[in-house]
Amino acid sequence: MPRAVTDLGQVLDDPSIDVVHICTPNQTHVEMASAAMEAGKHVVVEKPVAVDRPGASMLLDVARRTGRHAAVALTYRGYPMVRRARELVHGGHLGRLRLVHGGYLQDWLSDANGYNWRVDPAAGGVSRAFADIGTHWFDTVEYIARARVVAVMADLATLVPVRHRPVRSGAAFSGASGTTEPVSIETEDVATVLVRFEDGARGTLVVSQVSPGHKNDLTIELSGSDRSLAWAQESPEQLWVGARDESALLARSPSGAGPPVGIPSLPAGHPEGWAEALRDVLRPFYAAISAGGPPPDGADATYPTLADGARGVALIEAVVESARIGRWVDVCPIQTPSEPYGSRTFPGGPVG
Numbered sequence: 001m002p003r004a005v006t007d008l009g010q011v012l013d014d015p016s017i018d019v020v021h022i023c024t025p026n027q028t029h030v031e032m033a034s035a036a037m038e039a040g041k042h043v044v045v046e047k048p049v050a051v052d053r054p055g056a057s058m059l060l061d062v063a064r065r066t067g068r069h070a071a072v073a074l075t076y077r078g079y080p081m082v083r084r085a086r087e088l089v090h091g092g093h094l095g096r097l098r099l100v101h102g103g104y105l106q107d108w109l110s111d112a113n114g115y116n117w118r119v120d121p122a123a124g125g126v127s128r129a130f131a132d133i134g135t136h137w138f139d140t141v142e143y144i145a146r147a148r149v150v151a152v153m154a155d156l157a158t159l160v161p162v163r164h165r166p167v168r169s170g171a172a173f174s175g176a177s178g179t180t181e182p183v184s185i186e187t188e189d190v191a192t193v194l195v196r197f198e199d200g201a202r203g204t205l206v207v208s209q210v211s212p213g214h215k216n217d218l219t220i221e222l223s224g225s226d227r228s229l230a231w232a233q234e235s236p237e238q239l240w241v242g243a244r245d246e247s248a249l250l251a252r253s254p255s256g257a258g259p260p261v262g263i264p265s266l267p268a269g270h271p272e273g274w275a276e277a278l279r280d281v282l283r284p285f286y287a288a289i290s291a292g293g294p295p296p297d298g299a300d301a302t303y304p305t306l307a308d309g310a311r312g313v314a315l316i317e318a319v320v321e322s323a324r325i326g327r328w329v330d331v332c333p334i335q336t337p338s339e340p341y342g343s344r345t346f347p348g349g350p351v352g
């Protein structure tokens, strides 16, 4: 029976609840997820898992110490054709990776009436467009390519410098209505990022939340020495495979990448989309909890872990720093702190 409460403490005190999904504004993730794990709950944490390096590091520490399963909703890994692309790369079909490019374009903040907690650094963090959607692009690329980005050169721009904030409440994913007040905006509307991979491959990414007509336009193309692969989130059941002699458009098929082990999927020809992708990211997480084993450690993970989430935070940090100093910046892994979690505890009380 569905039940709603406004106090996280009531959720954490309820022994019938095994898993807590943290789907609140970014700035709240670390304290809420930590409190949930300390209370013995497994967690699903939304991206970005933290708004800074210390927060991500603390989350890793709490997860390790409490032994709880902790997944991150890196949704795009769940698409069948993304997994198919990963298999093709693993099978050597691309040859040596040379170039990765693409974009993540949206339009919901195109005009000054677009307002949401994300534009406020106090709620969303210092990066907005990159943290919100650019991190998805990087995670999906690294997941497909099985290659790490080691350095970035980024330019961030705020192209709508003043927005109209609703005086009473924020309107998610829509223009504000009613009384508003002007607010100066510091977080970026667009990010352009040059990328270097560990094996010498190069890349480029364009991120925007102010590109009219683009709704959730995530595109990825990888070129290797033998073949290229291209995937677009808005046509998710297709994967383009390019070669010098003959190119092909693959459709999801029973012989292609199936769902993660043990997960029923719709038969080919019955289009799957964003909701099914999120389902397929989370089902292995719930299966792992049901199996009763410890959380996965590293490469054996069947679901995106906090380490993957912390990787996104490291990328945000590198992109923001690169834009600040105008130079290439290395992406430095986030470690678990040697010190215990310390005095940061969830303050409790009603939630808004």
Ligand SMILES: NC(=O)c1ccc[n+]([C@@H]2O[C@H](COP(=O)([O-])OP(=O)(O)OC[C@H]3O[C@@H](n4cnc5c(N)ncnc54)[C@H](O)[C@@H]3O)[C@@H](O)[C@H]2O)c1
Pocket (backbone or CB within 6 Å): 022, 023, 024, 025, 026, 028, 046, 047, 048, 073, 074, 075, 117, 132, 172, 351, 352
């Ligand atoms: N994985 C994905 O593909 C994906 C997609 C969308 C959003 N997200 C992430 O999900 C999170 C939420 O984004 P959204 O678009 O759903 O935001 P939203 O504004 O639509 O929803 C946030 C919810 O959190 C509640 N809330 C705010 N402060 C709270 C508090 N202190 N305690 C308890 N509840 C509180 C609000 O009432 C609201 O219901 C963000 O971190 C975002 O990055 C991830």
